[in-house]
Amino acid sequence: MINSEELAAELKVNDVSTDVSGVKWLSTGSLNLRELVPVLNRTGARFVTITATELPMNQGFCLEYLWDLNGQLLGFPFYPAGNTMPSIYDLCEAADWIEREIHEEYSIDFTGRVYEPLLLRDNDHTGVNLHEVAK
Amino acid sequence: MSYKLPMGPFHPGLEEPYKLEMICEGETICDAKLHIGFNFRGIEHLAETRNYVQLIALMERVCGICSFIHTLTLCQALEKLTGLELPPRALYIRVIMAELERLHSHVLWAGIAAKLMGFKTLFMASFAYREKVMDMLQAISGNRVNYSMNRIGGVNRDIDDPATLRKMVDLLEGEIARELVPVFTSSYTAKSRCAGIGILTRDKAQSCGVVGPTARASGIPQDLRRAAPYAAYAEMEFDVPVETSGDVRARLLVRAYEILQSCRILRQAIAKLPAGEFACKEAKLAFVTGTAVSRVEAPRGEVVYSVSWKENSRTPSRVHVRTPTYVNMPAIRWMVQGARVADAPLIQASIDPCYSCTDR
Numbered sequence: 439m440i441n442s443e444e445l446a447a448e449l450k451v452n453d454v455s456t457d458v459s460g461v462k463w464l465s466t467g468s469l470n471l472r473e474l475v476p477v478l479n480r481t482g483a484r485f486v487t488i489t490a491t492e493l494p495m496n497q498g499f500c501l502e503y504l505w506d507l508n509g510q511l512l513g514f515p516f517y518p519a520g521n522t523m524p525s526i527y528d529l530c531e532a533a534d535w536i537e538r539e540i541h542e543e544y545s546i547d548f549t550g551r552v553y554e555p556l557l558l559r560d561n562d563h564t565g566v567n568l569h570e571v572a573k
Numbered sequence: 574m575s576y577k578l579p580m581g582p583f584h585p586g587l588e589e590p591y592k593l594e595m596i597c598e599g600e601t602i603c604d605a606k607l608h609i610g611f612n613f614r615g616i617e618h619l620a621e622t623r624n625y626v627q628l629i630a631l632m633e634r635v636c637g638i639c640s641f642i643h644t645l646t647l648c649q650a651l652e653k654l655t656g657l658e659l660p661p662r663a664l665y666i667r668v669i670m671a672e673l674e675r676l677h678s679h680v681l682w683a684g685i686a687a688k689l690m691g692f693k694t695l696f697m698a699s700f701a702y703r704e705k706v707m708d709m710l711q712a713i714s715g716n717r718v719n720y721s722m723n724r725i726g727g728v729n730r731d732i733d734d735p736a737t738l739r740k741m742v743d744l745l746e747g748e749i750a751r752e753l754v755p756v757f758t759s760s761y762t763a764k765s766r767c768a769g770i771g772i773l774t775r776d777k778a779q780s781c782g783v784v785g786p787t788a789r790a791s792g793i794p795q796d797l798r799r800a801a802p803y804a805a806y807a808e809m810e811f812d813v814p815v816e817t818s819g820d821v822r823a824r825l826l827v828r829a830y831e832i833l834q835s836c837r838i839l840r841q842a843i844a845k846l847p848a849g850e851f852a853c854k855e856a857k858l859a860f861v862t863g864t865a866v867s868r869v870e871a872p873r874g875e876v877v878y879s880v881s882w883k884e885n886s887r888t889p890s891r892v893h894v895r896t897p898t899y900v901n902m903p904a905i906r907w908m909v910q911g912a913r914v915a916d917a918p919l920i921q922a923s924i925d926p927c928y929s930c931t932d933r
Binding site for chain 1: 608609610613615617618650653654656779780781782795797800801861863864865866867868875877879881890891893895899900903932
């Protein structure tokens with residue numbers, strides 16, 4: 439198995455920062471999500487989760503993809519344009535439920551997949567975690 | 574001709590509501606679909622309206638069995654955002670509580686598995702052991718389910734009498750090692766009922782991203798206490814039991830051996846319990862702007878909290894919780910394929926699912 443520095447070099451990512459909790463964040467400026475996943479799969483990294491955050495003042499969303507590489511958490515922040523993001527479900531089976539959950543909670547559309555209800559029921563409105571819903 | 578057979582959302586074989594929709598031919602399950610969300614409470618959304626004191630009380634209620642683990646994971650994330658360094662005694666008390674909770678969870682699961690195996694005597698015995706673990710948890714925390722032990726910067730209560738706790742652990746370990754573990758590892762009933770059913774191959778376990786005993790029973794030797802130690806686990810000696818057959822029996826064996834390892838960790842933590850304070854003395858907490866991710870090895874596997882906070886804010890801007898059952902449950906689809914309908918309750922129970930955790 440390779441380590442996070444070797445992975446960053448393979449992905450040609452120079453901008454790697456470590457946060458207060460020890461997560462290594464790899465800048466995703468030049469990265470394509472669907473090209474990234476096969477590389478992570480090949481290295482033996484384990485998909486952990488996606489954290490969706492609604493940015494203030496209608497700036498959209500941030501999707502933080504977290505992977506575990508030999509006990510080291512790697513983070514990849516993506517900012518979906520127009521509330522759509524390519525699905526990685528076909529490349530990474532473990533992402534199925536979290537993509538469905540984020541779709542239901544934030545109305546983000548993961549393109550290239552079909553949805554079945556996860557936490558909500560048929561015909562329920564999506565976007566239950568959006569700030570405008572709370573108001 | 575195939576037919577659909579629903580199990581749940583409310584079914585005698587399930588401890589909590591969820592639905593397993595099986596597509597069967599005769600007595601054989603060809604495929605299955607899972608439906609969750611019957612316990613969806615919107616806790617992540619609710620968390621954004623709570624201050625840090627209320628937040629701990631709220632997240633303790635994500636799960637009734639791993640309530641300590643949830644507050645531990647949350648507090649670890651909040652401690653990173655506040656830059657607090659914990660006194661060593663607090664870290665050791667957290668290890669003791671976490672291992673008692675693992676014991677409690679595994680023994681409870683052993684009882685439920687025994688019931689589903691048709692082994693009612695073992696079910697009763699397991700619940701008697703569980704009472705003893707709960708007595709220990711109560712002796713430390715004053716509570717039997719939601720312990721209210723964690724706070725940002727340490728724990729709320731000290732362990733005043735480690736010698737008595739050590740005696741209780743020794744007594745319980747002796748009983749479990751003598752009576753419970755041998756039934757799971759060598760009894761004919763357990764072997765014949767569990768071996769060769771509900772197989773999850775290593776490859777499938779990896780692609781599903783399963784965690785905890787479910788992963789370790791499929792040959793993946795992953796345990797956060799070893800891979801990314803937290804609290805005082807770096808100072809503990811223990812083995813990580815791994816089985817390779819990936820069937821229900823392997824999951825049974827992993828948990829049985831983990832019970833013994835938990836007792837081993839408990840003995841060390843009690844013996845080495847450092848003197849001193851059990852919580853930081855800071856009167857006011859100052860959060861920095863940022864996100865902290867914290868992970869803990871719960872009885873069912875990895876729990877992940879991602880907490881975002883803005884400086885001077887009273888409430889978090891985001892709390893995301895990823896529980897172990899959330900990643901283990903989709904694997905049930907692959908475990909039941911080719912199995913007999915009568916084995917479905919035991920197979921789905923073999924991941925020790927927690928639906929309220931999953932739905933949040």
